[in-house]
Amino acid sequence: MLDPDVLLAETFSRDRPGLTLLDIEDAALPMSWMLVEVLAQERKRLALLDEFVLRFVDAGISRETELSQILGIEPLIVRSAIADGMSRDYVDRRAAQDGDWRVALTPEGHNAATDLASVSPKELTLGYAYDRITWSVTAFPRSALIGRDEVKERGIRTLISRSNEVSESDITAAALNRLLEQQNDDEIRVEILAVKRVVAKAHLFLPIKLLVYADSEGREVQVGVVIDGELSRSHELELNKAGGAEALGIHVDVAALPDEAPIPSGLVRDRVSAAEVEQLRSMALLSDVKQARAEIVPDESKAESEQAIAELDAISVRSVGVFEHRDLLLDALTNSNQRLLIVSPWIKRAIVNDEFIALLERRLNSGVRIHIAHGYGSDDRGSDLSALRRLADLRKRFPQLFFLVRLSNTHAKILIWDENWITTSFNWLSFKGDRERTYRMEEGTLVRIPEQVNEAYSRYCRLIEDGLT
Structure with missing residues (x-):
């Protein structure tokens, strides 16, 4: 069993040439837990053009040329939408005697058009964690956050954040929809149309890791931010704007x-020596690092790690x-x-x-x-x-x-x-x-x-x- 920080050190210790990774520290990223009142509707299964083709055909507009004229779109584009409907078994397409094409809905297509017509907006209240460093809405659940008392109990450092209040203009429908899309959940059927109101319910914190780097003389000190095992360059940029390591009260003494x-x-x-041990350690941890990254570990890598472990133990x-x-x-x-x-x-x-x-x-x-x-x-x-x-x-x-x-x-x-x-x-x-x-x-x-x-x-x-x- 390895300390998680050991794997982080092995992953990021060589991330900054000329600097040495001195420590990995627990820290707290300020968050606001927001209740967001939105106008939303069920996410539609079809692209907008495909939807309108189905609904117009269902309303009795069956000729391809008529669909093109009503929609104000080139016939070739309408034909592409019809072809997509045919691939879904929503429409049939037959040649008419006058050289035009007639389109008719299949039973599945008629059901789809009825469903699309019945979708109407509704008001919902959703909960989101708002990042007070990058000033952006995030997908972190409430359960991932901790309170001020726990931060104090653990004695961990808190990142410097803005003091502004989060407003409706800071949380957009587009940002919320991007978060929904990133969830890669086929069951998500909601699309945010508008944000009506936001209310800050609690000021909480996301547990993160800080990587403390310094050069051999201690003149240059850098602090990296790791969230969910990944470096966040955007948070480091904001941290540097606020004064970096010095503003956080991080002091390095390489002379000691x-x-x-x-x-x-x-x-x-x-x-x-340390250099010889570090080389063996890197090889010994190779399999663990790959597993932590969800990478396939070849048998050759496993054998090399086992050999390095045996050499260290000897x-x-x-x-x-x-x-x-x-x-x-x-x-x-x-x-x-x-x-x-x-x-x-x-x-x-x-x-x-x-x-x-x-x-x-x-x-x-x-x-x-x-x-x-x-x-x-x-x-x-x-x-x-x-x-x-x-x-x-x-x-x-x-x-x-x-x-x-x-x-x-x-x-x-x-x-x-x-x-x-x-x-x-x-x-x-x-x-x-x-x-x-x-x-x-x-x-x-x-x-x-x-x-x-x-x-x-x-x-x-x-x-x-x-x-x-």
Whole structure:
């Protein structure tokens, strides 16, 4: 199971030459949920000319030349419409004695003409999500949107939007009809004729992703917008007009390079570099990326991915890139069998959410021994108290297996599970949900040498358990 952001990173990390993808952040796109009163009618099955040919023939105008004269259209065009009616089994065409052509309706054609004549406009009230960034009506359902309280709870950044009120002139019948056509639903039979009135019922938000890019010196920072897995250039353009990354409060510090991993010097010499690991990772994720794009995965690609995964698993000391941290944390929470240890200065509810707690509980029910340590400074102002409470409640339920402690001042960012040890500059339990954080080129080291992992585990367990006394 892969973190969705890992697949996004693999898809878009090379989207901007000269820039590095530093992070992928949850964000909220402001929307207004609108009730739109419209004049609509059932969508007709035929083109307008075909409809009029049927209705005139049904009214007794049977000669081809008469149809051409009444409609004011060239005979060749009328003949084409008649041919279309014949293909639908709506009309018959026979030569008359005077050289003209006579047209008659079949029973199916008569029924179609009757149905077309009975269609009349009616008033409807429809609900639409209005995008307050691109100032356009969208097809997103109400269920895809979230409220302000959830945005606050998740600690996610909100895009800058216009303060104008949406009016009737902002939502046109043509725009609504385009949305209906894009649904590709053969059952859609409604055509919007006019927009009569619009009413804003709620100000909501669409969950999206922001891609944060920067050059090696941090002078150029760009923010991409991903909606439903696709880059939205129109939203990025509007975002740039409003001030881009700076206006959003996104700060990059490439000078604050990750600390050297505190591992024995002999392991540093054996450490496989980030560039080599990234190449293998790209190959390993190839099949998953293709599947996410609904592409066919050839057997050759599957074999190459499996080979790359095997090569990565065989490396005993290697680099860990910023987006792989998320994937490895999910692996630890999902698959650890004996032990799990996390050291992170801060804890945010955006990470320690329902899913995180459920995964921890599942591990505890399987008998996995879990240690979590946190703490930086004299208090917990950098952490979310609700997240700390949830962990404390879980600790009470599993006192023999779960150890939770606040350290006085920890800089360490450690993840150990079973025979894996990662030391890094990545904040394991606060990499989401902090709108004030600075974006950096985070990197860590993964060690898979049993005696080294055991020594590190014992060291950090002592540190945590000493904090409990």
